Amino acid sequence: MIEYRSIRVGLLGAGSVGSQVARLLLEHADELAQRVGARLDLVGIAVRNLDAKRDTDLPAELLTTDAESLILGSDVVIELMGGIEPARTLVLQAIASGADVVTGNKALLASHGPELYAAAEQVGAQLSYEAAVAGAIPIIRPLRESLAGDRVERILGIVNGTTNFILDRMDQTGASLEDALATATELGYAEADPTADIGGYDAAQKAAILASLAFHTSVPVDAVHREGITEVTAAQVESARRAGYVVKLLAICERLIDGETGDEGVSARVYPALVPRSHPLAAVHGANNAVFVEASAAGPLMFYGAGAGGVQTASAVLGDLVAIARRRVSGGPGTAESTHAELPLLPIGRITTRYAITLEVTDEPGVLEQVARTFAEHGVSVEQLQQSVPEGSRSATLVIGTHEATESALADTVASLAASPVVASVASVLRVEGAQ
Template sequence: MIEYRPIRVGLLGAGSVGSQVARLLLEHADELANRIGTPLELVGIAVRNLDAKRDADLPDRLFTTDAEALIQGSDVVVELIGGIEPARSLVHLAISSGADVVTGNKALLASHGPELFAAAEQVGAQLSYEAAVAGAIPIIRPLRESLAGDRVDRILGIVNGTTNFILDRMDSTGASLEDALATATELGYAEADPTADIGGYDAAQKAAILASLAFHTSVPVEAVHREGITGVTAEQVESARAAGFVVKLLAICERLADPETGQEGVSARVYPALVPRSHPLAAVHGANNAVFVEAAAAGPLMFYGAGAGGVQTASAVLGDLVAIARRHVIGGPGTSESTHADLPILPIRSITTRYSITLEVVDEPGVLEAIAHVFAEHGVSVEQLAQTAGPAGSRATLVIGTHVAAESALADTVAALAKSPVVASVASVLRVEGTV
């Protein structure tokens, strides 16, 4: 066997993940070399501040502020800077200079994935990104390779650990969202500005990546319907618990027929939803992530584990790095993305789902008849109804669960209910997912 030269690895960024990637590369150098057939040589780490505190004790000689020079001297570039720029420009530079790229940058891929994949395919380079979605959980490679010959119909994912921690704490302790968020911040699960997490932006970026992979179609993040958890209340969570549900922020990607044309399309969306406690996703606690995949031949598949953390995410980065290094040893071009299906992206009103609607209504005769008329008028049928009456002459609370219906009909029903003279307020609307 011809001995292959050491593969030069340039690392961009030395934050919580980058520091752990560098540490593992140095500490496990011999073991990794045995797996690959040649050593991985960490030739440098590009950072903005040479004096910043690191999460690992790394040799000073490795650090540089000249990212471009480091890229030019690397066979594989690991991009862990985050954000769009300068990450986008540096990844383009790496690809054009002949290097393969490993990235964990979900924002970059969700916004500029197609152009980066096209650039890599043009020169036969590999662009790998297992760490971009769900941390340590191996979900990208199974969708990209293991299920490439199957038909993935639907993905339900808990892909943001911060929001899962918050909702799980609200469910288990009765805490308000504000109190649960404060705890998440104290424990380091939430950033000082938690908007990306609780606003659903982080999950939407991951949904765009998963949908693009699963359905072989380029799904831009702007096409992902997004709702965060900022409107979820302790009362909603308690009501869900009493009814046998748990509230989860879900990323949902699915194939469905366009109700207007009948043609197959793709939906990608993020919103808080009620999930039956019997569903596997209901058992995902704390800051963990899970992705539930429904495939035509393989059937239902569940991927579960740590969705964040420096060393956990570093595991996913190293998996990509080892796979790329093996390809260097045996030869051959990189694996390109399959987006040739080019299915249309359908709006949220095209999906079918179920609603759980909580209404505050006037407590007088004829109310239920008036409510039933609104549902019938919009072609939505009621599956369950629970009423809690207040003191005589006051308001009553109705919790209405619908059968599966078109989102458009359900949304129009809620809008009509809000205008009804017997409805004092629409207190809560949550979709119900994960049911048969």
């Protein structure tokens, strides 16, 4: 029988993901030792409450409330507590003690990533976080390593399973946002307070992480433009279906040329958008996630799978752990973050996109001319226009698709339309993404 050296693993947090990580480490200890060339010995699990109910039975002797002592006795620390504090302090303590760190904490990385990366680089420690974005889907390592020699131009991501479930149900059944959210809550996809999901906060944190990796630039979460799905209506989703689109909440990270300065910059944003049904992202159903990457040499790449779930996310955590353990066996410092390009972060007004605008207007001569004049005054070109007039009505519905224009010009156009005497209301405004 082969005798393996031991790598001591300390786990912070035993929630839905942490408990599954612990279970898999204990159940597959022999197999993991063969893969790594060392035993991954789970030496303790730090929890807030020793008596709390957990998703799986864990050995009582492993549970502790003394996280700091556990860190000092570990070679690798896995942080799955969530939130900013005490997670930030404990991760920094782990790095300072000489331990490598695996985390799935998107909020922590989005808010304090540069601080943590710098601390790890200073001591040659490894900080890995595959589980922080898109659950089980391997996207961090491809961006961090596989595509490090390429030039990523754009990322379109469905990175929040709750909102994708809601929008997909609205598309498939015609349900309202409220009814679809209620179903998501019943099935366990949505939290009792769904604000982080439907408000776009969760997706914005993930967009900050993806943009930082893809463009080798520090992108704080505060620089990510964020809009949630709270204003999406069943009528918008049905109108999109008739026009050959589906509504998705997208995290978009893009390398752009600033039209004002001519310099290259980075945009990171989250909002609901119309996606053509021919695009691969349109086929992402239920609570699944997908990330569509466009790279100069590699071309378009699609990463798809479960974006959440305890055991699924645990798979990503263990992938990081095995990679770190192998490095410890072979020797050498951890992989440092490549965030030295420091491209400028462009505000939302500088991006170029398309709009689909639905107007309620009076049905009388000259209305179309006035609407067209408003677009022309702001330098926005109309690509297509559909008009419908209900029988016996004195109002008409205009659905207008624009050519690409700057966000600021399109926003000014919508504001002028809303103030126009011939426009009764601006019923809907959605951006169009992924169109060829």
